[in-house]
Amino acid sequence: MYDVAERSGVSIATVSRVYRTPDSVRAQTRERVLEAARQLGYVPSGNARGLASRTTGVLGLCFPDMADPDAEADAEADSDADDAVMLYSDQIIRGMERAARRHGYALLIAASLEGGPESVAKVAGRVDGFAVLAQTVPTEDLEVISRRLPVVMIAGPREIDHLDHIVVANADGERELARHLIEDHGLRRLAFVGGEVESPDAEARFRGFREACRDAGLPVPDAPDLRAEIMTQAEGARTAEALLDREGERPEAMLFANDQMAVGALRALERRGVRVPEDIAVTGFDGIPLSRIVRPSLTTVRQPIRQLGEQAVELLVQRLGDSGREPVSLMLPVSVVRRASCGCG
Amino acid sequence: MYDVAERSGVSIATVSRVYRTPDSVRAQTRERVLEAARQLGYVPSGNARGLASRTTGVLGLCFPDMADPDAEADAEADSDADDAVMLYSDQIIRGMERAARRHGYALLIAASLEGGPESVAKVAGRVDGFAVLAQTVPTEDLEVISRRLPVVMIAGPREIDHLDHIVVANADGERELARHLIEDHGLRRLAFVGGEVESPDAEARFRGFREACRDAGLPVPDAPDLRAEIMTQAEGARTAEALLDREGERPEAMLFANDQMAVGALRALERRGVRVPEDIAVTGFDGIPLSRIVRPSLTTVRQPIRQLGEQAVELLVQRLGDSGREPVSLMLPVSVVRRASCGCG
DNA sequence: ATCTAGGGTGAATGCGCTTTCAGAAGAGGG
DNA sequence: CCCTCTTCTGAAAGCGCATTCACCCTAGAT
Structure with a gap:
């Protein structure tokens, strides 16, 4: 960024403005900056941006590490279909991704269990809020993390009552x-x-x-x-x-x-x-x-598994907009x- | 972190060490720090960590925004199966997630097209390397970004020859x-x-x-x-x-x-x-x-769509380990x- | 008792960006 | 021609952490 600033003869503040609030920079200056950025192969550091602005534009999902039981059984029943069948977590991911995209967020996904608490902290530290599938993250860890950022629990019992929570009926x-x-x-x-x-x-x-x-x-x-x-x-x-x-x-x-x-x-x-x-x-x-x-x-x-994911994102987005909102517990309808x-x- | 340091009577350097190199801190001190962290609900900032260490522990995937044609057609043929059928991108995601997990990375996924180049830069700035599905990101953007971090192209033609590239046979x-x-x-x-x-x-x-x-x-x-x-x-x-x-x-x-x-x-x-x-x-x-x-x-x-994703991660990890490696073009076998x-x- | 390691810890610097807060440069108005 | 009001730009202060370097303390060696 400093290089870009130097090369285009402006200050780093202006370079920043070119990306964050393009309209606040004169068109001519803006072009110069963008051209320099292009030549230098400049890629803004999401980390630095996140650090400075205290927001990442990313939502997270923690899901269980184990292969889904459904998957095993399906594969067993019809190995040909193995690749074709969506797992529970796949559907959640799909739902969350769709909804996150609508709200301008990207999605960070990580299976837990493996890395212990470390992996949870890893995603927690990188997102604006995240969803956890039940029994994925130890309650005590959630307790700590949820004090710092929005967390919504998907399925399972409502272990922590100040968390948003979604279950099916x-x-x-x-x-x-x-x-x-x-x-x-x-x-x-x-x-x-x-x-x-x-x-x-x-x-x-x-x-x-x-x-x-x-x-x-x-x-x-x-x-x-x-x-x-x-x-x-x-x-x-x-x-x-x-x-x-x-x-x-x-x-x-x-x-x-x-x-x-x-x-x-x-x-x-x-x-x-x-x-x-x-x-x-x-x-x-x-x-x-x-x-x-x-x-x-x-x-x-x-x-409605996909809706589970979509609703999770909706709740997160809501809470990011209004952190004072009362915790809700959503129950999604099912169909016979x-x-x-x-x-x- | 400063709070944690203060509360446990150590410096922030020690707090950092507790998380990064636990063994270099005396057990007693470590416990004090962890306890303070717990009480304060401390969640290490991935952004700050990334900034300081110049690495994120995250790999990315950019895939097309449009609903997959396969999906539409399947839904059309059998709407009941809509939720059950994996899309191309779902399978890539699954493959990448599995492989990324093995290597200790999390996965950041983002559909592009929507946010224009911005969304690409968004993921590019937050990951150590990423994969793109063909025709997802404009070649010129890739050209710029790939100068800064490893990129592997999945399927499609090899538009940029210094990129790693995976296709099926x-x-x-x-x-x-x-x-x-x-x-x-x-x-x-x-x-x-x-x-x-x-x-x-x-x-x-x-x-x-x-x-x-x-x-x-x-x-x-x-x-x-x-x-x-x-x-x-x-x-x-x-x-x-x-x-x-x-x-x-x-x-x-x-x-x-x-x-x-x-x-x-x-x-x-x-x-x-x-x-x-x-x-x-x-x-x-x-x-x-x-x-x-x-x-x-x-x-x-x-x-072998899932393998496509897995191989993409393997290539990224390899390149992160040895940035001098010659760009490779992998061709995955298919089966009649x-x-x-x-x-x- | 003095000296030497060496493990354990702290102070300080910088990572790359956002964001005030001012100041400079134009644009009109008197 | 001077003054005020915008518009645009720059300087500087962090954001929260990793990391070097120096330092202190305690053991063991002499």
Whole structure:
């Protein structure tokens, strides 16, 4: 910059103005400066600019390091599709990028876990605000960082209550799904397969299930009929068989806390010669690509993942504009996707 | 940082050392500093650090702003799949992110075109090096920027020869594909539908086609039988019909410069009652998800898009380590995917 | 007890830019 | 021709950190 100033015979202040407020510099001078910059191959230092202006024009995203479970399962189911299938984080990235672009921000993405707290601080120090996927960053780190810049938490429980927070309507979705099975298909004996107790998503879905039971006047269970530990296809298969083998009447429907398990269940039921949906209805949750492809196609609840990312950016931008705003907790609506596995296909 | 230093009774130099070279500070002192940092909610400024150390630990990617044509077409064909399908840029991002993470870098992504040269400079000023997708950034801007930091060009022609450059083996792929049709299926009358003259990819594919003709002793065309202007499904359908309606013998195979057009052709041929592959073989190029789903499934050439991103990062990292290295031009291998539309399914 | 290392720490400088705050240069008006 | 009002430009003070260099202190050596 000093070189550019010297070469064009002005001061560095003027060079700065040429880039920041072009109109405040006489056209002639401006041209001289730009020409010099071109000749010298001048690239303004974002760091210096950021330092001086205390703003970066960048938003960040921290997402989990681990390969997404969805991905593994999809690849396993159809390795050809590996490259074609969007992961949860891919969709969030896409949503955030779109929204960030609209607001003139760039997006800095970093998977965490790897570098420990260092990597979080790394992005935190370089952005005006950022979003974290649940369970990506230790709560205590977030606690510290969020005192300094806007942070929005995506999905998961609201661990820090002064943070903006976005979730999808897990309970609403599952309730609506169960209601559909009960009212529209006339099913009465529903079994719910949950996830780990620590999974707030799975728990919220179970809550929705209970609400639907209560609304329909059916017995309201205290806990899921079964729990899977890791919500995979294998666990789905295992729990499905366990339900079949249980004493008493066979359930008319199995509701799984996510699509992975439901798909696993579908396969297990096929092996056992149990027809879906004739003998039993099966549902999932998430709306992963695989849910469309399996036979029978899976009735599920679709999450608006991309919107999650877009909303995150909106919240960040809002808060950057008004840091006094009350922290909000957004709940995004989901939609039941009726397919073959409940008898709608 | 000054606050942290004061609170923990040390100088800012020591605070800095705590973060940069923890071992050079006595454990006791270090703990004091970290505790103070925690209490104060200290977040090191990436900007200041970058300024002082002249390095950011961030790599960048500039990609086109426009919605990817693939995406539109897919959405059009199956709107349900909209969220599930990865775009070209999504895959590049994924590849780069993975590789960047391995090397300890974060990734800054920004769609260009929108902000004009400003947005390019924005990322350029904030990263240690970056990749651009072809036709994203004006050559002259690249010329200037690449004098200051490593830039690698992904796909497209090599406009600046001192830049690292990565392409896929378009010609090889198409040659192999044509060879397959000729040798394995015994086809002789092949028609090639190209794209715009300015599309280096389409041109390279045509070159491969010519090579296969030459190798097989068939007549070698000077130009594609037809050219599409925008390589869409609609154009694919149009050109397919034009080929059918042409004087003389009907071709035994139609090779399209990309999958989009081939899919359009498939539909047009079906409407015309021409059976694929019995009456005519059809092939595409790219390996987009849609190519698997259409009936008959499309024989095509798959590009290793994710590797494109990974390799870009590798090249950047290499160059950051040794700025004197000769510029390289990498060509990534592609693979022919034999499906139903050529008679292999 | 004196000297010598050497680890641990502090003072000071600069990274490249933004941003007041003034001052200089034109443009009119009296 | 002098004075005031704009418009444009320059000087200088940081922004928050890394880093050199010098210094101090404590151990071990003599």
